[in-house]
Amino acid sequence: MIFKNDINYRKETLVKLLNCVQNHEQEIIKALYDDFKKPAFESVATETSFILAELKYTIKNIHNWAKPKMVLPSIFNFPSTDYIYKEPYGKVLIIAPWNYPYQLALSPLIAAVAAGNQVVLKPSELTPNTSRIISKIISETFDKNHVTCIEGGVDVAQELLTQRWDYIFFTGSVPVGKIVAKAAATHLTPVTLELGGKSPCIVDESANIQLAAKRIVWGKFLNAGQTCIAPDYLMVHQNVKEKLIENLKLEITNGYGENPEISPDFARIVNEKNWNRLAAMLENETILLGGKASIEDCYIAPSLVDEPSLDSLVMQNEIFGPILPIISYKTEEDLDKIISKYEKPLSLYIFSENKSFAKRIVQNYSFGGGCINDTLIHFTNKRLPFGGVGHSGIGAYHGKFSFAIFSHRKAVVKKGNWLDLPTRYAPYNGKLETIKRLLKWFS
Ligand code: NAD
Numbered sequence: 001m002i003f004k005n006d007i008n009y010r011k012e013t014l015v016k017l018l019n020c021v022q023n024h025e026q027e028i029i030k031a032l033y034d035d036f037k038k039p040a041f042e043s044v045a046t047e048t049s050f051i052l053a054e055l056k057y058t059i060k061n062i063h064n065w066a067k068p069k070m071v072l073p074s075i076f077n078f079p080s081t082d083y084i085y086k087e088p089y090g091k092v093l094i095i096a097p098w099n100y101p102y103q104l105a106l107s108p109l110i111a112a113v114a115a116g117n118q119v120v121l122k123p124s125e126l127t128p129n130t131s132r133i134i135s136k137i138i139s140e141t142f143d144k145n146h147v148t149c150i151e152g153g154v155d156v157a158q159e160l161l162t163q164r165w166d167y168i169f170f171t172g173s174v175p176v177g178k179i180v181a182k183a184a185a186t187h188l189t190p191v192t193l194e195l196g197g198k199s200p201c202i203v204d205e206s207a208n209i210q211l212a213a214k215r216i217v218w219g220k221f222l223n224a225g226q227t228c229i230a231p232d233y234l235m236v237h238q239n240v241k242e243k244l245i246e247n248l249k250l251e252i253t254n255g256y257g258e259n260p261e262i263s264p265d266f267a268r269i270v271n272e273k274n275w276n277r278l279a280a281m282l283e284n285e286t287i288l289l290g291g292k293a294s295i296e297d298c299y300i301a302p303s304l305v306d307e308p309s310l311d312s313l314v315m316q317n318e319i320f321g322p323i324l325p326i327i328s329y330k331t332e333e334d335l336d337k338i339i340s341k342y343e344k345p346l347s348l349y350i351f352s353e354n355k356s357f358a359k360r361i362v363q364n365y366s367f368g369g370g371c372i373n374d375t376l377i378h379f380t381n382k383r384l385p386f387g388g389v390g391h392s393g394i395g396a397y398h399g400k401f402s403f404a405i406f407s408h409r410k411a412v413v414k415k416g417n418w419l420d421l422p423t424r425y426a427p428y429n430g431k432l433e434t435i436k437r438l439l440k441w442f443s
Contacts, residue, residue: 219375
């Protein structure tokens with residue numbers, strides 16, 4: 001039996017959630033600041049306003065998305081009317097990360113509820129203040145049997161993964177994504193995996209360098225680089241490298257001042273473990289700007305690293321912090337050697353005025369999504385599916401795609417009884433030629 005398969009009920013709870021998150025907006029912003037000094041501007045722009053928009057859009061469209069869709073019938077079934085029903089999977093587990101701890105927990109939750117599922121959400125233990133307010137919002141809005149928030153760390157996530165779920169939605173790192181996929185396989189549970197990886201950013205010699213620098217600095221240093229779709233490393237045509245570096249330095253200083261450590265607009269690294277990982281990436285590298293790292297405050301300066309080796313720490317793994325390696329290239333073969341060294345990325349960015357170059361890159365490489373002449377903004381259009389491919393993830397969400405991933409599409413044919421052609425029934429004697437002719441006509 002499907003739990004509360006009533007669209008009005010789902011809509012009412014989403015309206016209740018909308019009111020609740022609006023009432024708690026200041027607490028959410030404060031929690032994000034307490035967790036890693038996330039600036040209020042960034043919290044509103046990338047967390048709370050995103051969730052408000054997603055909620056309003058879902059509330060507006062839920063009836064349309066949920067109703068059975070009639071499709072053209074097959075002539076072979078004549079007379080029939082054919083439908084796709086959107087069926088909730090049932091019990092859904094959502095495991096969320098810490099980097100956009102509010103948005104990445106609530107966004108899949110809204111869709112899972114809209115699609116009619118029961119939900120258990122486990123937010124990240126690394127942002128405890130935000131997890132606490134999420135838990136409070138959920139307990140104020142939902143019946144416990146409908147949606148529950150379970151706070152806790154790896155042990156809690158592991159325990160949850162031993163149970164049987166009808167769907168698992170996971171956002172986090174590639175290694176943990178594999179653990180989730182293995183656990184899901186035990187019960188053949190379908191999954192969405194929103195993972196990470198090294199997202200390249202290419203600056204061609206035809207690019208508008210000044211604008212490219214501004215948009216790269218914004219996309220890279222927002223949230224102190226702790227963004228799954230941030231440009232991970234930069235590949236710049238050798239003829240424009242110096243000009244780009246000059247502009248990158250200028251934009252960093254314009255945005256965060258001579259000393260970003262005292263800028264109110266620059267977040268901190270989430271914890272010491274991640275700080276240590278990032279500080280190690282800066283060792284033995286040629287630093288063009290930044291490079292300062294102080295553990296007391298988990299601060300790492302916006303840093304530009306010149307021509308690291310592909311075997312260096314900074315080029316081996318996803319950076320996930322405010323460090324931008326810059327590698328020059330001469331030919332498209334050079335580009336190919338670097339991009340092809342890594343797994344399919346979550347994002348790819350191209351800065352170029354050369355349309356055929358940009359088109360070739362988009363068509364020749366597999367990646368989750370991306371932009372030409374900007375960074376990150378593909379994430380913000382709810383009409384675009386957001387997700388990875390290969391090691392950067394399985395499945396895509398946002399807007400109507402979110403509703404779709406949390407719904408099983410059930411195909412139902414309603415056959416008319418006023419006509420019953422005898423051709424398909426045994427005995428088949430003498431019917432072979434007729435069926436061959438019919439199949440030829442109608443296929
Ligand atoms: P993480 O994989 O360490 O943790 C994510 C969640 O999994 C947390 O709730 C954590 O408690 C749980 N978890 C951790 N270890 C576990 C284990 N062994 N077994 C079961 N559960 C476990 O990721 P993170 O550090 O929170 O986030 C950073 C990573 O997430 C980066 O790789 C980033 O690219 C990726 N990310 C991807 C997206 C996306 O939309 N594709 C968004 C944000 C972050």
